[in-house]
Amino acid sequence: MGSYSDSTSDLDEELPVFDFLQPGRGRTSQSHAGKPDSECSDAEAALKGNAGARTGAADVLMISSDSDDCAPYVPLAQRLKQRHGNAISASSAVGNGEDAERCSPSDMASARLPRQNGSAESKRVSRGVSSGDTSPAGRKPAERTEEEIQASREEALRRRQAREGQQNGKEALREEQERQKAERKALAEAAKALRPEECIKHMVVAVDPALLQLEGGGTLLASVQALGCSCAVEKQAVPRSVSWMRRAPCAQPDDDGSGGCVPEAHVVMQMTVDDFVTLIHGYVQEEGRGQCGSGPTLTSWVQEQQRRHPGKVLSLAVIDLEKYFRSQKLQSQKRFREAAAGEERGGAKARKRKKNGGDEARVEVSRVEVEEAVVHLQLHTGVSVRFLSTWKDFSDHITMTTRAVAEAPFKREREKTGFSFYLESEWAGGQRVDKAGKGLLQVWRRQIQQFNRVSPDMASAILAAYPSPQLLRKAYNLCKTDRERISLLSDLVIRRGEGVTSTTRRVGPELSKRLFLMMNSCDPQQTLDSL
Incomplete structure (x- = not known):
C-alpha cells in the first residue's frame, strides 16, 4: 500500500491503484479494449492537464498507477449519484422505447406538423387508421366514377319520383273519396227532396x-x-x-x-x-x-x-x-x-x-x-x-x-212493388202475428176470404167449425172417399144478422170444392174450377 502525499508539485510520482475503488474498471477496460496505448496515454495526459487547471475551483484527488487501466478515479459519493441517475435514465429510455414502438411513423409525423394543419391531417389520419390502411393513399377519399355518379343520380331521381307518385296517389284517392261523398250527399238530398x-x-x-x-x-x-x-x-x-x-x-x-x-x-x-x-x-x-x-x-x-x-x-x-x-x-x-x-x-x-x-x-x-x-x-x-x-x-x-x-x-x-195487380192497403199491410200466436186466426180468415165471392160471414162459419188449417186437414183424412171430402163443408150454416131479422144459408158445394182443391191439390197449375 503506497503513501499519500499532500504535495502537488510532484505529479510524476507513481501511486498505487486499488481495484476495489474502481467499479467501472471492467467497462472502461472493455471500452478501451482494442485501442492503442498511445491513445490511452493521450487521454491520461488530457485528464491530468484538466485536473491541474481546475485545482483552483475544486480539490479532486486523482489516483493513478502504472497499470494498463487509464480510467480516472471518481469518488464514491459521485459514483453513487451517477449510478442512481443512470437507473432513472434507463427506466426513461425503456418507456420511450415502448411508446415509440406503439406509435406509427405517420402519427409521429403528424405530431411534428404545424398547429393550423393539425385538424385536417388528424381527420385524414383517423380515416386511414379506422380503415386499417396506414398508407398515404388510404388517407384520401376514393374518387367515384362517372357510372357511379350517374347511378346515384338516377337512384335519387327514382326515389323522388316514387315520393311524388305516392303523394299524387294520396291526393287522387282523397279527391275520389270527396267526389263519392259529394255524390252520396247529392243522392241523399235528392231522395229527401221527394218526401x-x-x-x-x-x-x-x-x-x-x-x-x-x-x-x-x-x-x-x-x-x-x-x-x-x-x-x-x-x-x-x-x-x-x-x-x-x-x-x-x-x-x-x-x-x-x-x-x-x-x-x-x-x-x-x-x-x-x-x-x-x-x-x-x-x-x-x-x-x-x-x-x-x-x-x-x-x-x-x-x-x-x-x-x-x-x-x-x-x-x-x-x-x-x-x-x-x-x-x-x-x-x-x-x-x-x-x-x-x-x-x-x-x-x-x-x-x-x-x-x-x-x-x-x-x-x-x-x-x-x-x-x-x-x-x-x-x-x-x-x-x-x-x-x-x-x-x-x-x-x-x-x-x-x-x-x-x-x-x-x-x-x-x-207503387213499384213488383206485382202486376193492385193490392188494397189493408191486404198489402198483412196480418201481424206475435210470439204467442195471436193473429193466426185472422191469417186463416184472410186465406179463406181470398176466394171469389166469399163474404166475411162465410169465412166466420168455416172458422167456427175448423179454427185452423190443420184441423181441416184432419177432417179430410177421416173421410173415406173424395166425394165426402169435396162436400165436407157444403152443409155448414152461415148466419147473417141478429135477432128476428137474422137469416141463414149454407156454404154450398162450390166453395167446399174450391177449399178442398186448395188444401189437397199437388199441381200448381190446376185451377180451382177444374172439378
Whole structure:
C-alpha cells in the first residue's frame, strides 16, 4: 500500500491503484479494449492537464498507477449519484422505447406538423387508421366514377319520383273519396227532396200575368204563397194557364225559377165561360146538325194546343158555368111568359131585338150538349174539364194540383212493388202475428176470404167449425172417399144478422170444392174450377 502525499508539485510520482475503488474498471477496460496505448496515454495526459487547471475551483484527488487501466478515479459519493441517475435514465429510455414502438411513423409525423394543419391531417389520419390502411393513399377519399355518379343520380331521381307518385296517389284517392261523398250527399238530398213533407218546398208555380189581371188573381197568388212553395209570374205558352217546375235540391230556395229547375208536364188553363160555350156550340153544329167548318170545336181546339205544345198534359178549368145556365133559364122563362101572355108590345120588342141581333147573337147550349162535348173531348184527347163555382175554388184546385204534382215521383216509387195487380192497403199491410200466436186466426180468415165471392160471414162459419188449417186437414183424412171430402163443408150454416131479422144459408158445394182443391191439390197449375 503506497503513501499519500499532500504535495502537488510532484505529479510524476507513481501511486498505487486499488481495484476495489474502481467499479467501472471492467467497462472502461472493455471500452478501451482494442485501442492503442498511445491513445490511452493521450487521454491520461488530457485528464491530468484538466485536473491541474481546475485545482483552483475544486480539490479532486486523482489516483493513478502504472497499470494498463487509464480510467480516472471518481469518488464514491459521485459514483453513487451517477449510478442512481443512470437507473432513472434507463427506466426513461425503456418507456420511450415502448411508446415509440406503439406509435406509427405517420402519427409521429403528424405530431411534428404545424398547429393550423393539425385538424385536417388528424381527420385524414383517423380515416386511414379506422380503415386499417396506414398508407398515404388510404388517407384520401376514393374518387367515384362517372357510372357511379350517374347511378346515384338516377337512384335519387327514382326515389323522388316514387315520393311524388305516392303523394299524387294520396291526393287522387282523397279527391275520389270527396267526389263519392259529394255524390252520396247529392243522392241523399235528392231522395229527401221527394218526401211528401219536403217536396212542396222545391216546387215553383209559374202563373201567367193575364190570369192575375182577372177577378180572382189576388186570391190565387195568396193561396200559392200560403202553400209554402215559390211563385213565378211569367208569360206562359198557353194563355191564362198555370204550370209547375221542380227545383233541384242544390238550388237556392229564393230562386225565382229561372235556373236550376226542371219543368213539369202538367198545365192547367182557365177558360172563360163565353169561350167554352162557343166551342161547345161549334161541336153541336158539327156533330148534331152536320154543319162542318162552321167553327172550331172543343176537341179540335184542344188538339191544336197539343200539337203546339207536345209533351204537356193539359187540363181545363171553367169558373161559374152555373151562372150561364141560370141566366139562360131566366131568359127562357121570360120568353115563355111573354109568349104565353101574348103581348103585342113584347112581341114587337122581341122582333126588334132579333132584327138588331141582340139576344140571337148570344150562343145558347144545354147541359146535355156540354156533357156530350166533354165526353167526346176525353175520349179523343184525354183532357179533362173541371167545373168550378168561384175563384176560391179555382185557387184550391191549383193548390191541390200543386201537391199532387209535387208528390207524384214519391208515389210512383212507392207503387213499384213488383206485382202486376193492385193490392188494397189493408191486404198489402198483412196480418201481424206475435210470439204467442195471436193473429193466426185472422191469417186463416184472410186465406179463406181470398176466394171469389166469399163474404166475411162465410169465412166466420168455416172458422167456427175448423179454427185452423190443420184441423181441416184432419177432417179430410177421416173421410173415406173424395166425394165426402169435396162436400165436407157444403152443409155448414152461415148466419147473417141478429135477432128476428137474422137469416141463414149454407156454404154450398162450390166453395167446399174450391177449399178442398186448395188444401189437397199437388199441381200448381190446376185451377180451382177444374172439378
